[in-house]
Amino acid sequence: MSSYNTSNLNKVIRGSNRATYDIETVNTILDDGFIGYVSYVYDGTPISIPMAYGKIGDKIYLHGSLKNRMLLSILDNKKVSITVMHLDGLVLARSAFHHSVNYRSVTLFGDAVKVEDENVKRTALKCIVDQMIEGRWNTLRPMTDKEFNATLVIEVPIQTASAKVRAEGAIDEKSDLELPIWAGVVPMKQVALAPESDNLLNPNTHVPKHVLEYCEEHKD
Amino acid sequence: MSSYNTSNLNKVIRGSNRATYDIETVNTILDDGFIGYVSYVYDGTPISIPMAYGKIGDKIYLHGSLKNRMLLSILDNKKVSITVMHLDGLVLARSAFHHSVNYRSVTLFGDAVKVEDENVKRTALKCIVDQMIEGRWNTLRPMTDKEFNATLVIEVPIQTASAKVRAEGAIDEKSDLELPIWAGVVPMKQVALAPESDNLLNPNTHVPKHVLEYCEEHKD
Numbered sequence: 001m002s003s004y005n006t007s008n009l010n011k012v013i014r015g016s017n018r019a020t021y022d023i024e025t026v027n028t029i030l031d032d033g034f035i036g037y038v039s040y041v042y043d044g045t046p047i048s049i050p051m052a053y054g055k056i057g058d059k060i061y062l063h064g065s066l067k068n069r070m071l072l073s074i075l076d077n078k079k080v081s082i083t084v085m086h087l088d089g090l091v092l093a094r095s096a097f098h099h100s101v102n103y104r105s106v107t108l109f110g111d112a113v114k115v116e117d118e119n120v121k122r123t124a125l126k127c128i129v130d131q132m133i134e135g136r137w138n139t140l141r142p143m144t145d146k147e148f149n150a151t152l153v154i155e156v157p158i159q160t161a162s163a164k165v166r167a168e169g170a171i172d173e174k175s176d177l178e179l180p181i182w183a184g185v186v187p188m189k190q191v192a193l194a195p196e197s198d199n200l201l202n203p204n205t206h207v208p209k210h211v212l213e214y215c216e217e218h219k220d
Numbered sequence: 221m222s223s224y225n226t227s228n229l230n231k232v233i234r235g236s237n238r239a240t241y242d243i244e245t246v247n248t249i250l251d252d253g254f255i256g257y258v259s260y261v262y263d264g265t266p267i268s269i270p271m272a273y274g275k276i277g278d279k280i281y282l283h284g285s286l287k288n289r290m291l292l293s294i295l296d297n298k299k300v301s302i303t304v305m306h307l308d309g310l311v312l313a314r315s316a317f318h319h320s321v322n323y324r325s326v327t328l329f330g331d332a333v334k335v336e337d338e339n340v341k342r343t344a345l346k347c348i349v350d351q352m353i354e355g356r357w358n359t360l361r362p363m364t365d366k367e368f369n370a371t372l373v374i375e376v377p378i379q380t381a382s383a384k385v386r387a388e389g390a391i392d393e394k395s396d397l398e399l400p401i402w403a404g405v406v407p408m409k410q411v412a413l414a415p416e417s418d419n420l421l422n423p424n425t426h427v428p429k430h431v432l433e434y435c436e437e438h439k440d
Contacts, residue, residue, distance in 0.1 A: 009265060014288055020389060029434070037257045039266035045229060045299040046259035048268035062286070068234055078267040083257065085386050096349050096360050097367040107267060128317050133406070140316050140395050147317040157363050175261065182425045186353070187413040189260070190307065191440060197270065198389050198403040205402045211312070219440040220411060 003209060007107055010162040013103035018164045019102050023058075029106045034131040036082040038062060040073045053082065053119045054127030060108065060156040061115070067166040071152055078111045080156055093170035094179050100166060102185065108161035115153040124153045135210030192218035229329055230382040243278075246381045249326045250275050250306060252356065254351040256302040258282060260293045263294030280328065280376040281335070281344035283394045291372050298331045300376055310406040313390035314399050319385060324404065328381035335373040344373045355430030412438035 004010065004021040012019035020026075037048040049070050055059040060082060064071045074080045089102035115121045125148075126137040170183040173194075192215045195207050224230065224241040232239035240246075250273075257268040261376045269290050274281040276402060284291045294300045309413035335341045345368075346357040392404040415427050 009263065014285055019308055026240050035305075035307065037268045039259050039268045039272075041261060041266050044268040045231065045301055045329060046261045046297075047301045048257045048259045048266070048270070048303050049327070050227075050257075050303065050325060051319070052303045052321075057332075059400050063232055065280055077227040077266075081267045082267055083268050083270065085255075087255065087272045090352060091351065092356065094361050095367070096345060096357060096363055097371075099349055099352065101272070101352075103270075105270060107269070109265060115231060123345075125316060127367075129319055132321075133312065134320065136312065136319075137316060138345045139401060141314050141401060147315070152318075169416070172418075177420050179361055180420055180422045180424050180430050181359060181361060182431065183418040183421065184427075184431075185300060185415065185416045186431065186435060188410060188438075189413060190408060192310075193409060193440070194409065195406045196389070199405065200393075200397050207404075208402050211402065214282055214310075216406065217409075220413070 004160045004162070010107065010160045012162050012164060013166065018166050020165065021161070022163070025163045026106050026108070028092065029086065029104045029163055032086060033084045038070065038074070039081050040070050041077060042073060043070070044134045047133045048083070052132060054124055056123065056127050056133045058158045060110070060158065061128055061153045062156065063125060063128055063151055066150060068152060070155055074112045075154065077112055078085045078158070079106055080112045081109045081116045082156065087188050087216045088167065089188050091170050092174045092183055092186065094176040094181040094183045097171050098170060102166050104163070104165050106161055106163045108158045110156040112154050112156050115155050121153045124155070125151065131213050133210060138209065139208055165185070182213055187218070190218070191220050224380045224382070227380065228393050230293070230327065230380045232382050232384060235384065238386050240383045240385065241381070242383070245383045245385070246326050246328070246371050248401060249306065249383055251325045252306060253254045253304045256304045258290065258294070259301050260290050262293060272348055273346055274351045276343065276347050277358060278378045279332070280378065281348055282374045282376065282380060283345060283348055283371055286370060286372045288372060291374055295334055295374065297303065300332045303327045303328050307408050308387065309408050311405065312403055314396040314401040315401045318392050320386070321390055322386050324383070324385045326383045328378045330376040330379045332374050332376050335375050341373045344375070345371065351375045353430060359428060359430065367388055409440070411440050412439070
């Protein structure tokens with residue numbers, strides 16, 4: 001299987017020319033992020049909350065306190081969706097109507113389950129930290145049993161998903177092209193600035209390789 | 221009134237020490253963005269979609285095609301919430317448990333209504349473009365009646381909201397402070413790169429002041 005099946009749930013209607021159900025595209029977009037907007041329903045009102053996620057294969061992992069309202073609520077409702085978007089540019093056209101943004105986004109759907117298996121839970125927690133910044137977990141003080149037991153981990157198997165990608169310039173009306181109005185793209189990027197070391201660092205400590213590499217990969 | 225009232229809907233339980241209901245803080249966070257994650261329910265599944273928004277006073281405006289499934293769905297359901305978040309940094313602690321991010325976020329709640337008044341609709345559309353990049357609307361080819369009529373505009377009065385802000389370093393266990401593990405913050409920022417002009421520009425056109433100013437304000 002190289003594409004997700006489409007249904008009324010994940011089929012993109014508006015701007016369907018930019019939609020794809022290709023699993024590799026979905027994976028690449030998810031691998032490029034670490035914060036997803038997780039949606040749930042509270043008392044009839046849909047709410048989405050940005051959360052760190054980890055990804056192993058076609059499974060997404062979320063974590064939080066045992067008392068986290070959203071996590072408990074999605075375990076109750078089971079049906080969950082998560083949206084991840086990277087903003088790549090402002091698309092400035094000659095008319096307001098054709099303004100847009102360049103972006104890569106995924107919305108995925110699955111039935112949430114609590115992770116009970118201790119090995120899977122441990123692997124998921126490692127994966128959430130390393131999704132934020134690769135290589136970090138192995139440098140850390142090991143997790144205590146108390147921390148482990150105080151953390152709820154939820155698995156969301158990607159049952160279906162859609163991606164949308166826009167990566168081009170302004171598309172104006174032909175009749176507008178000769179107008180003396182500037183059009184183009186302002187590329188946008190989320191960048192990392194120089195790391196700021198903690199004031200209380202052990203003096204034998206230096207900024208580690210995984211942090212320097214992250215900053216190098218995410219510079220302007 | 222300088223703060224939003226709290227109820228079960230908007231009261232922040234987890235990390236409540238970082239929560240505020242202060243209207244000025246909420247406004248500043250919303251003013252600093254232009255994309256919000258709008259949540260709706262489709263066939264029992266909550267979904268959130270990133271959308272451009274405009275803001276006039278305590279009202280949020282969304283727009284889209286007359287056939288936009290999400291917009292029609294939130295008009296049906298009325299109850300809508302929108303989440304806006306700015307990522308400001310990775311907070312890298314000495315233990316996995318204390319990893320976090322620095323951010324400013326708002327979740328707002330309101331009852332969506334379709335904008336019928338033509339003047340309000342026109343002002344809302346201007347505001348959505350200018351929220352993305354201030355000063356742009358007045359430089360554009362004026363909206364045609366056809367474009368105006370093909371666009372659905374929805375108003376969401378902010379009935380209540382909450383903000384969360386984290387803006388500090390790693391907070392580790394005291395017993396971890398002497399460990400030879402690097403901790404600190406990697407500041408993150410969404411930046412604008414140099415504008416890329418459209419290939420078909422009228423040759424008398426230069427990158428306008430509002431674009432240059434935007435890039436200057438959003439540089440590394």
